[in-house]
Amino acid sequence: MHTNLPPIESLLELVRNAGDAIMEVYHQDEWDTQLKADQSPVTAADLAAERILAQGLSVLTPDIPILSEEAQIPDWSERQGWARYWLIDPLDGTREFLQRNGEFTVNLALIDQQTPILGIVYAPAKSAFYWGGTQLGAWCLENGLPSPIQTRAIEHTVHLLTSRRHGRKEAEAVAQVLKDFDVNTSAMGSSLKLCLIASGMADLYPRMTPTSEWDTAAAQAILVEAGGVLLNANTLEPLRYNTKDSLENPAFIALGDTSLNLEKRLNSESFNH
Structure with a gap:
């Protein structure tokens, strides 16, 4: 420690x-x-x-x-x-x-x-x-x-996680962008989504609607140590905390397997069409 x-x-x-x-x-x-x-x-x-x-x-x-x-x-x-x-x-x-x-x-x-x-x-x-x-x-x-725990490699299938209340747009966009993969989607609440990616039970969680910094920080530390990333969807840089007056996160992408560079296909523009 x-x-x-x-x-x-x-x-x-x-x-x-x-x-x-x-x-x-x-x-x-x-x-x-x-x-x-x-x-x-x-x-x-x-x-x-x-x-x-x-x-x-x-x-x-x-x-x-x-x-x-x-x-x-x-x-x-x-x-x-x-x-x-x-x-x-x-x-x-x-x-x-x-x-x-x-x-x-x-x-x-x-x-x-x-x-x-x-x-x-x-x-x-x-x-x-x-x-x-x-x-x-x-x-x-x-x-x-x-x-x-560690993240898993993506092969033919991407297990996508979405919020229970805000996930339809993200799911549709991912299916369009990742047409070369089979995309299976599950909805779930709370930071459990990030923990499932960290433990190799899922692959991807994009979030374009607002969240707060306390929603993501703990799971981000776990995900990063497990081999994944939690990235600002606009800059593709890791989320950072307490950088401004507002405690609202930007749109983000959580990804377990970074070897395929999928985040470059899934930036914020992918979700605005």
Whole structure:
């Protein structure tokens, strides 16, 4: 692990505790749901996980600031001086949570110089645990034991992942651009999509509609260590974080196999026809 950071086991335990708090709410018969200013839903599960993560990180790493979806966002004038910070989404996929389909995650990322260097993604309803980062490799928890993961080579078939609510346009564009491949498409919520690419279960996830930085950072750290990329669809450069006042991501492409240069065929212009 990096110097001045707690053992990965302590961070995994913290994220698991946040996931356990989410599942306590998930198993209740009904929930109190509120709408935030942007009309996105927030539940008691979001807030419980936020409290656990914020309190735990403030003890484990008191000198590292925290940026969380469910807490007050510091002004850009303060954030722009951060060299290193935690970026968290206590419950990524609140709509999936509300639909009880299990496709929601806890996302914890450490950003250093605008780049995710450590990421943990936990899907408690699926008992799926992924983590990875610089000097750490990429891992999942399988049958109670850590197993290394890596992206897979694309041969004849591309397994495309899309968002449950925003994927039709992307799927149609990929089918047009990659006519020389068989394209199989699945829809899924949250950052699980990126983790499936990292673990060699899928190949490609383009996203042209808005997402936030806390949606992608943790899984990006894992995906990169597993051999994949998460690229700005306009520049084909890796996504970077805390570079501006807005915390909205650009359109992006997540790809497991970089040897075929498919990203050059799948830039943002491919999705605007």
